[in-house]
Structure formats: structure tokens, C-alpha cells
Amino acid sequence: MRTICVKGGRRQEIAVAEDGKLVEYLCDTQSGSAEGICLGRVERVVTGMKAAFVDIGQEKNGFLPLEENTLTGSFAKLLSGDRVLVQIKKAAQGVKGAFLTRDISLCGEYVLFMPMNRHVGVSSRIEDEAIRNGLKQLGREIAQERFGLVLRSSAASADPEEIRRETDMLAEQWHNVEAAAPTAHAPSLIYQPRTLLDSVVDDYRFRGIDAAVTDDPAVARSLEGVCPVRLTQEDPMVSMDLIRHRDKALNRHVWLDSGGTLVIDRCEAMTVIDVNTAKFTGKKNLEETILRLNLEACGEIARQLRLRNLSGIILLDMIDMKDEAHRAQVLERLKECLASDRIKTVVHGFTSLGLIEMTRKKSRQPLADDWTEICPRCHATGRVIKEEHHG
Ligand SMILES: [Zn+2]
Structure with missing residues (x-):
């Protein structure tokens, strides 16, 4: 279900x-920002208002300012009857028609792609000067004055290759819009972002x-x-x-039904998940008990990877199993549990130290980055300088 x-x-x-x-x-x-691009028809130009009213196929005509900053000069002069490519900046509301712009932008997860200007910027939500400069440099390299680009706050923790890939994809989408516009009927919606x-x-x-x-x-x-x-x-x-339940997934610890726990640590290079037992009583069937707990952990690990949206290299420190058949069973269960994930994970098997190695494909940022930020007091170490050392 x-x-x-x-x-x-x-x-x-x-x-x-x-x-x-x-x-x-x-x-x-x-x-909030992913708005459609329309091929409109200018109904009326009101020079006094420095605006044009554009039919975009909605009940009310859209409002388009005539003067917009583009950094590459100005947009063409408009006459009534002209076809014009516009983006809805604010949807129509009440008696007001939609607010339109010719300065089109396509919004990705990491970047805002702006084919009409050449401005390269960084989200004001990124405050660290070094990170800002690095991203600006990357943005300039990607854009090469062919288009404008704003690096969004999620770009700060993204792989530059991912940012490049996304920009290419948005450029491709824009190319399709440009190709469709000349023969499209006006008014019509040309592009609705997914x-x-x-x-x-x-x-x-x-x-x-x-x-x-x-x-x-x-x-x-x-x-x-x-x-x-x-x-x-x-x-x-x-x-x-x-x-x-979302907030519980922001904690390091996860309780298993049997009393064991998972401890999930996201490190710079990888994520490490440690499986711990509750105390075992007696030596009888110890191997079976361990197997049962590891199998139970597989389901919870798969769920936590999805919920926390962890990606990249993931190492699992299961409870040690001596039996080769038990190890194989655990790998099998893990793959089964990961099958309902819409993001692909490859289980590579056991390392020589007995850890399970896997890689999960990156998509979007982890849950923790959506809902938490780095603690300014300990800078994510989780530790603070002892009082006695403060002089
Ligand atoms: Zn802290």
C-alpha cells in the first residue's frame, strides 16, 4: 500500500x-518559481504605463513591462498584434491578470538558467565568501557568456559535474522552446516545467x-x-x-523493533551505518540471532536511505557473521529491500574488513539539508571547547 x-x-x-x-x-x-512559458499576442501597448497587455490564452490579458534589464541591451519594441515569448512571473489573481516577463529563466535544483541575459550570480542565502567566489567562478566557466546563471543555495553542497549536467539539461529545454516558438499558435503555452x-x-x-x-x-x-x-x-x-516521523530521521539513532539500533553518520566522503545489538542472552543460537537482527536491519537501512535521501558511498557495519551463507542471505535481503527505492543503489558486497559497500545515485539534497543547518556553535563537530580551556 x-x-x-x-x-x-x-x-x-x-x-x-x-x-x-x-x-x-x-x-x-x-x-513557487516554476512557471510556464507562453507564446502570447500583444493586445495593446500603453506607452504611458510603459507596459503591454498580452493575450496568453487566459481569461485576463497578462501585464508585461516594456523596459526590463537584460544586461545585453533591450528587448525589441512591441506593437499590438506582435507575437511575443513571455514567462508567467506571477499567476493571475482576482481581477489582476498574470504578471509577465521577457527575461525568461528556467529553474533547476542547483541553478537558474537565464537565456536572455549574461548575469552570473550566487544565491544570497550562501554567505561564506570563499564558497560564493568558488561558485561564481564555476558559474562563469559554465556560462561562458552564452547565457546568465544564478547558482542556488543547494549548489553549495553539489558536485560541480551535477551542476554542469543540470545546466546542459536546462539549455536543451530552452533550445526546444526556441525551436517550437516560430511555428506555434499564439496564444499558447509552450513550456510547462516538470x-x-x-x-x-x-x-x-x-x-x-x-x-x-x-x-x-x-x-x-x-x-x-x-x-x-x-x-x-x-x-x-x-x-x-x-x-x-520526518524529524525522527534527522537523528543519528534509529531503534529497531528487536531492540537493536542503527547509528547513521554522514561524513564528507561517505555515509557509515553501524548496526548494534541489544544485549544477547546466552550463547545458544547466537549466530541465528545475529542473522535475524542483520536481516531486520536491512529493511530499516533501505528505508532510512530513502527517507534521509543519502547518496554516494555507503558503508554498513553489520553485526559480524562467521557463516558465509548468512552473509549471502543478508546481501540478498538488502537488495530485495532496496527494490522499492526509485533511486538506484548498487550493493557491491563485503569488503575485506567485513563491511558492506554500496553506492546510491545522487538526486536532490539529503533530507537533513532541507530541514537543518550546521550548528554555528560547534560547526557540525557536535563538540564544544571545554570550559576549563577558555582561560
Ligand atoms: Zn553544535
Whole structure:
């Protein structure tokens, strides 16, 4: 039984639960900025207002300022009847039509791709001067004055190759928009960015989605053909107690039903997960007890990898098993448990020290980076200088 919960808003939150257990909790920071690109037709130019009213196929004409900064000169003069490529910056609301711009930007997870200007910038949310300079340099290298680029805050912890890949993908999308515009009917919507929810639904669709719960009527409509949808008044993350389970996944420790624990440490180069037992009583069937606990841990490890969205190299320190057949059984179980993950993990096997080595593909940032920030007092060491050393 798989349920998708969506909390609407500028930062849309998406949770996935399987058999009542939370397995993903995502935050779509782009949901507010990912707006469509339309080929519009100028209805009327009002020089006094320095604006044009553009038919974009909506009930009300959109409002387009005539003068916008582009850093590469100005946009073409507009006359009524002209076809013009515009992006919806603010959706129509009440009596007001949509607010439009010709300074188009395509928003990715790490970058904002701006084909109409050549500005390279870094999100003001990144404060560290050295990181800012490094990202700016990277942005200049990628853009090479061919387009503008803003590195978003998530770029700070991203692999430069990922940032390049994403920029290439956005450039490709822009290329498609440009290619479609000359022959498109005006007014028409040319490009609707894929949202995070779109990709989550696509990824799970063939595995089966049994139900959806949301407080957002637009989301409910978009999921109608996918599964039975329940539209609620209250925040589904609160009413379904998902926030508490999300927050538990921000801790290092995870309790297993049998009394054992997992300790999950995210390090710079890899993530290490340690499996610990509760005290064993007696030597009888010790090997069997260890096997049972390791097998139980596999399910929880797979769930935690998904929920915490950990990626890269992952090392598992299971409880030592002497029996080769037991080890093989644990690897097998681990692969089974990882099968419901929509992100690919490769289990490489045991290292010579008896650790299980695996790699999980990177996608988006870890859960902890969505909801926590580095402690300014200990700088993530979790330790502070002893009082006695403070003079
Ligand atoms: Zn601290």
C-alpha cells in the first residue's frame, strides 16, 4: 500500500508512505518559481504605463513591462498584434491578470538558467565568501557568456559535474522552446516545467500508487487519473503524523523493533551505518540471532536511505557473521529491500574488513539539508571547547 501526501504552497511538501511507514519526505523549493512559458499576442501597448497587455490564452490579458534589464541591451519594441515569448512571473489573481516577463529563466535544483541575459550570480542565502567566489567562478566557466546563471543555495553542497549536467539539461529545454516558438499558435503555452511531484508520480506509477491525500485542490485535480485522491482541509503532514516521523530521521539513532539500533553518520566522503545489538542472552543460537537482527536491519537501512535521501558511498557495519551463507542471505535481503527505492543503489558486497559497500545515485539534497543547518556553535563537530580551556 503506497500513499502520496502533498501539502500545497510556495514550498510544496511531498511525502511517500508504504504500509504506513514514511519512506520519502521531499520539499519542492521550485514549486513557487516554476512557471510556464507562453507564446502570447500583444493586445495593446500603453506607452504611458510603459507596459503591454498580452493575450496568453487566459481569461485576463497578462501585464508585461516594456523596459526590463537584460544586461545585453533591450528587448525589441512591441506593437499590438506582435507575437511575443513571455514567462508567467506571477499567476493571475482576482481581477489582476498574470504578471509577465521577457527575461525568461528556467529553474533547476542547483541553478537558474537565464537565456536572455549574461548575469552570473550566487544565491544570497550562501554567505561564506570563499564558497560564493568558488561558485561564481564555476558559474562563469559554465556560462561562458552564452547565457546568465544564478547558482542556488543547494549548489553549495553539489558536485560541480551535477551542476554542469543540470545546466546542459536546462539549455536543451530552452533550445526546444526556441525551436517550437516560430511555428506555434499564439496564444499558447509552450513550456510547462516538470515539477518534483510530476517526477515522483512518474517514478512510482508503474510500481503502483494506491492513494493520495492533499490540501491543495490543484494538486488533487492533477492526480485524479493516477489514483483515488482525498482532498482535505487540514495539513496532511500534520493530520497523518508525518512531520514527527520526518524529524525522527534527522537523528543519528534509529531503534529497531528487536531492540537493536542503527547509528547513521554522514561524513564528507561517505555515509557509515553501524548496526548494534541489544544485549544477547546466552550463547545458544547466537549466530541465528545475529542473522535475524542483520536481516531486520536491512529493511530499516533501505528505508532510512530513502527517507534521509543519502547518496554516494555507503558503508554498513553489520553485526559480524562467521557463516558465509548468512552473509549471502543478508546481501540478498538488502537488495530485495532496496527494490522499492526509485533511486538506484548498487550493493557491491563485503569488503575485506567485513563491511558492506554500496553506492546510491545522487538526486536532490539529503533530507537533513532541507530541514537543518550546521550548528554555528560547534560547526557540525557536535563538540564544544571545554570550559576549563577558555582561560
Ligand atoms: Zn553544535
